[in-house]
Amino acid sequence: MTETARTEGATAAGMVDQPGRVRAGEELDVGRIDAFLKAADPGLRGVPEVLQFPGGASNLTYLLAYPEHDLILRRPPFGHKAKSAHDMLREARVMQALRPIYPYVPQVKAICDDPDVLGCDFFVMERIRGIIPRQDMPAGLSLTPQETRRLCLSVIDRLIELHAIDPVAAGLGELGRGDGYVRRQVEGWSDRYRKVRTPDSADFETVMGWLADRMPATETAIRIVHNDFRFDNVVLDPDEPIRVIGVLDWEMATLGDPLMDLGNSLAYWVQADDDPTFLALRRQPTHLPGMLTRAEVIAYYGERTGLPVDDMDFYMVYGLFRLAVIVQQIYYRYAQGQTSNPQFAGFGKIARYLEKRCLAAIGSS
Template sequence: MDDQPFDMDALADELHDLVPEFSGLHAIEKFNTGQSNPTYRVEADSGRYVLRAKPPGPLLKSAHQVDREYRVMKALADNDVPVPKVFGLSQEHSVIGRMYFVMELVEGHIFWDPALPEMTKAERAAVYDGMNDVLARLHSVDPEAAGLGDFGRPGNYFARQIRRWSEQYLASKTEELPDIDRLMAWLADNVPEDKGRASIVHGDFRLDNMIFAGHGEQVLALIDWELSTLGHPLADLSYQCMQWRLPHASGFRGLGGLDRGDLGIPSEADYVARYCERSGIEIDNWSFCLAFSFFRLAAILQGVYKRSLDGNASNPERAREIGKAVPLLAAMANDIIAGKA
């Protein structure tokens, strides 16, 4: 379990070597949000920081690569994408027994409900436009120029991702779900032609992975880069657009069933169109992209659920609740394939 106290003296010494001008460690407290990599607030004489670590215990292959998070944020700091400043990366033999990195604590607001009930209609529109702008800017970064040309394998992105997440799902499978089996087979048989486009993709681009100033007038930081790689930009766009389709009255916090026009939130079609204007990217095979994103999320949540059963989840109670969502995601993806949604 991830509730063991750290050796504060040893950690203070390590942070002094890892973080420039670090001094006077006072406290470290785990954030209660997040399901994958445990994240902590660090209080010190020299300032306030965030420590993000691998979880304890056995881990799935290629998961929880905090070193990749560190690398991509460090590279994007010199580009037109808002990311926290990173300070240092430990290795697996760190004093806490696992790899971690340290970054600045960005003071701002994280909005958990996409309906943004605390905001005015104009403020909601600004938040969604800000997210749209950040996504287009991210996909406009030249990976080679940013030093990330080897951050992912070129070509065949969707085929590789379908293979990866199918393997991850099967490795964490806990029951028979025919809808998932049907979805995996359809995706493998319907991979669109690879046109060679490779952008830096965030992998988990959504509202609550952004820190905003004030009432959403500016995105201060895009966080949680664990799943980032080089890939097709429509994977990020379709992943975010799942929120328009997922139910609101559930743990998904989607926009399904809400009057988006009355709230000042753009329709999915308008959001996608604005992204295309900004990025210059054309939409192709949208139904495939959506079905892929639903499957990928289902595979991720199945892994979270399996870790909860194994006693390694960052938030066990929430993880068990998440496990119930996997069949719903699979059913929604199959409806998209069948033209019912």
């Protein structure tokens, strides 16, 4: 890094991702949590201050700030959830299995399946203190285009490193069903979408039909897939903010086709020359000078993995469709009055926009 970047990196400790006040309606019973954790770890002292991290469109993430150290609590959202979604016990066990071979996974400290504590399953893990690149990089953290490119490659390399793991050799062959993953995903997400339609929802029948017709007969490979790998799920070293030190949100990790995982990631990859609507929906800083374009990500991934990436149309459309289903699921909860978070009010419009992107990609494939 340059001298300027080192100077800014030295102040980056103050840019560590910070939580805020707990949102109304998403409060936790501090006394019950504290009692549960002290039963698991009698060495804990004091009572934690509870704060909440931003986001929370899916699982909710809280900081338990004890006097001597911090812990992170993950729980499902309040209100309706899909039957197979938000399985906190599975997420925690996946993390426990992966951590010995993929050191970016946070250490799980406690798992709770007792509904008397919070009324839901949850787990508590270590806090990896660092910078999380959200919609924009933190104020005051200025990287040159060259440094931004190094950061971008560092993030992509962590995905490539995950996909390089042989799940059977690593003892993770039971993490998922593997073969038939593509079909299960297309059919599963199509079924989920139809179940959360609202009167104002997008149709998506043309998209779902195209995916069903175009899906490859077999997977390109069977690897560990994260299924939500993006910039705001990585943690950067506060002293060297182009280095990834943590990967978060393992809720949907399983065994499957790594190109599906890449397609999921690229659905969030908004680049500088995208249309104004997509740019307005940006959740990560992939528009910055120095960031790779989607085409460059695909080429780099193919070069590093040796996997065939000549025809990514199917995977790109799948990624956009899956994102639209996630958005529509959240909007459905809002429309049904099961969550009051005002940021969800416009999610129906976002799903309709994503249908247009899918149809445009199909038309040009």
